[in-house]
Amino acid sequence: MCHHLQRQLNALQKRYHGGKGRILKGKTGLKLEWRQVLQPSRLSREYLILVKWAGLGCIPEVEVLSPNLRDLAGGKRSPHEFFSKENTKPCLMFNSGSSKDWVPSMLIAESIIPWTQEWLWYWELWLSDGEWRGGGVHPGELTIEQYMDQINNSHHQPANKGK
């Protein structure tokens, strides 16, 4: 288990020197935490993000720690984020059944981080006129936990059918 986390952490540290990460014990086992500043373009703000990954079977979870996006948007929530009472959690990918944007063999450094950069770019454009140009489907009122449950259920479905 740990070597998956370590592989991801090594790749992140290698590519993003300004970031900080660690592997720590969570409720359900070890997990990876990675913090770094992202700037989608030179004209854009700098955002401090947190990536959490609890290993195989989970998708990485991204949170924008600062600035507070909800405050910048005057309390509004953009179409492509998970429901969250605290920090904004961008929805970056579509993982359902066999259709997966992200699988654990992909490096977070080469997928999740640049996707978050893109997401922030579209978020700033959304802030300017309320139009989401990044495409995709609205996650609705799902929290990331609810979304994860959906993934796990869709995981088990083929197995059930097999029985």
Place this chain on the structure above:
Amino acid sequence: MQVQGFKSLRQLSASDKEFCFEMISHITSNLDLTETQLSQLKTAYRAIGSYLANQGGELAECHIYAQGSVGIGTSVKPIDEDSDMDIDLVLHLPSQHYPTTTDEANELLFNLIRVLKDSQRYGDKIENVPKRRCVTLQYGGIEGQGFHMDITPSMPEDMDSPNHKSKVRVADIKDANSPSHPYGYRKWFRSACSKEIRWNRKSNYRSNSDIYAGTVEPLPGQGRKTVLQIVVQLLKRHRDMWKQNKQNVYGDCAPISIIITTLAGLAYEKCSNSNKEYQNPFDLMLDVLEEMPNFISHQYQSNGTVKYTIRNPALPTENFADKWHEKPMLPQAFKAWYTQVTEDLAKLLELDQGLDKTIERSREMFGSQAARGIQAKLANTLTERRAKNRAVVSSIGLGVSNAATATPVPKHNFYGDV
């Protein structure tokens, strides 16, 4: 002249400068006439020319051509998208003597109106009363933009060189006639546009110097623009916005387009002649902006006042700033506007503010069409890159330059394009 606000812009990295210039050129892209509008206008004014030539007499050899901004590819659409746009045309009458009295000038202009009134096609479009130097034809709309054409008759200055390419006089209701050289000005500006700039070998910017090769009679296509044209459009639109701001005490004295265009053209020529090597069009733009005021000359008069001169490069006897001496508000207004535009550009391109702020500022400074231009550019840049699997990953941010070392970003969906 060192512009204080440009200090920060000068220090940007090469790729940031290219990105900034792309932003600037997209501010102006939505201000251009479209190819359809240009070609329809061209057809329309040529038809007017044939109609007039068919009337015979002094009109038989007339030649009609675009002068002013449309003739040099620096026109900007009106801020108010419902208002008409002026298209300035010259109607050259090579065999007619220029008027020497105001009566003659009036007669000439009213005659032209009468001839157009008699036409089935133009009869209900021509305005009954001339302006000071031209007659006005309502053209109607092309792709939702309304146009009217100001037709200024010109006659040879010297009957020995009657061609429109020589100096001319235009009829003038107040002064009988006034010396002018619209063809020469157009030629000067176009040649300034096509001046060679020494681009650094590393620079991936190349100007299309062949656009203006030869004598270009038709309206130039504005699809491919030179840095000079972009700068002039940018400045003119900023002036339009600045002028309509109700809090601006100088609004009524805003610098006229010919002054902005001439100073930018002269500054651009100087940059080209300096043989300085440029890495990117952004530095060139900053140099042009900094040089512009140096082409206004001041002479202190014995009574303590100042006489200003901005010479018409095509007609040195003409001073575009001749009114500045009598009306000190005019030079003050120029200074105020110039300070504002340089400060605004630095503010627009301030880094780390947020793309939403950049768009908001571009709307305040350059109007809503301009903001839409930037917005579309920013949206497309990333969408195109995603489509090509080429979004750029770097530790500092998505550079917008075509960095060859960019690592491809795997395709993904924001919660699925299903």
